Amino acid sequence: MITLVETGAESLHTLEGALDRLGFLHRRAPDPDSAGSTGPLVILGSGPFDPACAALKASGWWYGLPQLAAGGRPVLGIGLGLHLLAEGSEESPRGAGLGLIPGIVRSLGPGVKLPHEGWTVITRNRPHPVIPEARGAWLFFKHAHALEPGSTTLHTAQHGRTFSVLEMRGQTLGLQAHPEKSGSFGLAFLEKILAGLGEFPAARAGN
Numbered sequence: 524m525i526t527l528v529e530t531g532a533e534s535l536h537t538l539e540g541a542l543d544r545l546g547f548l549h550r551r552a553p554d555p556d557s558a559g560s561t562g563p564l565v566i567l568g569s570g571p572f573d574p575a576c577a578a579l580k581a582s583g584w585w586y587g588l589p590q591l592a593a594g595g596r597p598v599l600g601i602g603l604g605l606h607l608l609a610e611g612s613e614e615s616p617r618g619a620g621l622g623l624i625p626g627i628v629r630s631l632g633p634g635v636k637l638p639h640e641g642w643t644v645i646t647r648n649r650p651h652p653v654i655p656e657a658r659g660a661w662l663f664f665k666h667a668h669a670l671e672p673g674s675t676t677l678h679t680a681q682h683g684r685t686f687s688v689l690e691m692r693g694q695t696l697g698l699q700a701h702p703e704k705s706g707s708f709g710l711a712f713l714e715k716i717l718a719g720l721g722e723f724p725a726a727r728a729g730n
Contacts, residue, residue: 524548524549524550524559524561524562525542525547525548525549525550525559525562525563525565525717525722526549526550526552526558526559526562526563526564526565527539527549527550527551527552527565527567528552528564528565528566528567528579528584528588528604529551529552529553529578529582529584530566530567530568530575530578530579530584530603530604530607531574531575531578535551535567537703537704538565538567538601538703540703541702541703541709541710541713544710545710545713545714545724546724546725547717547722547723547724547725548725549565553582554582554583554584554587555583555584555586555587555588555590555591556583558587558591561596562596562597562722563596563597563598563599563717563720563721563722564588564591564592564596564597564598564599565598565599565600565601565604566584566588566598566599566600566601566604566607566608567600567601567602567603567604567703568601568602568603568604568606568607569602569603569665569666570603571614572603572606572607572612572614572615572618572628572668573614573615573618575603575607576607576615576618576620579607585621588621588623589621589622589623592623592694592695595694596694597694597695597696597720597721597722598623598694598695598696599695599696599697599698599716599717599720600624600695600696600697600698601697601698601700601701601702601703602665602666602698602699602700602701603666604697604698605624605628605670605690605697605698605699606620606628606668606670607620607621608620608621608622608623608624608690608695608697609621609622609623609624609625609626609627609628609670609697610622610624610625610626610627611627611628612627612628612629612668613627613628613629613630613668614628614668623692623695624670624675624690624692624695624697625673625674625675625692626670626671626673626675626687626690627670628668628669628670629668629669629670629671630667630668631666631667631668631669631682631683631684631686632667632683634683635682635683637667638665638666638667639664639665639666639667639682639683640664640665640666641663641664642661642662642663642664642705643661643662643664643680643681643682643700644659644660644661644680645657645660645661645662645678645679645680645688645689645700646678646679646680647677647678648672648676648677648678648679649676649677651677651691651719653718653719654677654689654691654715654716654719657678657708657712660708660712661705661708662680662688662700662701662702662705662708662709662712663700663701663704663705663706663709664680664682664699664700664701665701666699669686669687669699670686670687670690670697670699671684671685671686671687672685672686672687673687675690675691675692676688676689676690677689677690677691680699680700686699687699688700689716694720696716696719696720698716702716
């Protein structure tokens with residue numbers, strides 16, 4: 524069962540629709556006490572960093588998410604969710620992220636149109652046994668900030684500079700693109716990422 528962490532930063536309807544089409548069981552969780560006992564925790568968002576941090580602190584997820592991750596629960600951050608999992612963001616110089624993924628989120632500018640919104644090709648930065656290669660594949664993005672590639676980066680893309688698309692540190696993943704808005708490839712990519720975290724569609728899991 525996938526637990527969807529509510530941040531108040533973005534509607535979950537599109538992601539829920541994508542998970543339904545793929546056959547994954549999922550539930551919204553406004554606080555850690557509402558989370559399922561097993562399965563990945565997925566945090567989705569877009570927009571400013573600070574309001575999302577405040578929402579997570581108000582709900583208890585700011586403290587609950589790292590505790591569950593430390594206990595072995597897989598975590599996937601999508602869009603702003605990736606930024607929240609990082610150590611911090613230029614959007615909030617005095618603040619901090621959850622620190623589950625290394626690095627500071629920085630602006631894609633200057634010299635490029637912001638936000639970066641639309642389809643962009645992604646490139647595999649290094650192989651991983653449970654994450655698929657996506658050579659020549661395109662995903663949908665909507666962001667003005669991103670992590671620079673580092674030791675935990677699996678895929679990258681370019682807009683003004685090379686930036687991280689997919690991060691993996693243990694059982695924690697961060698995805699800058701929005702696979703739920705990226706057509707058939709995005710759905711397949713999301714399914715394979717969730718499989719890498721040990722989660723499978725309900726029909727397959729029951730076989």
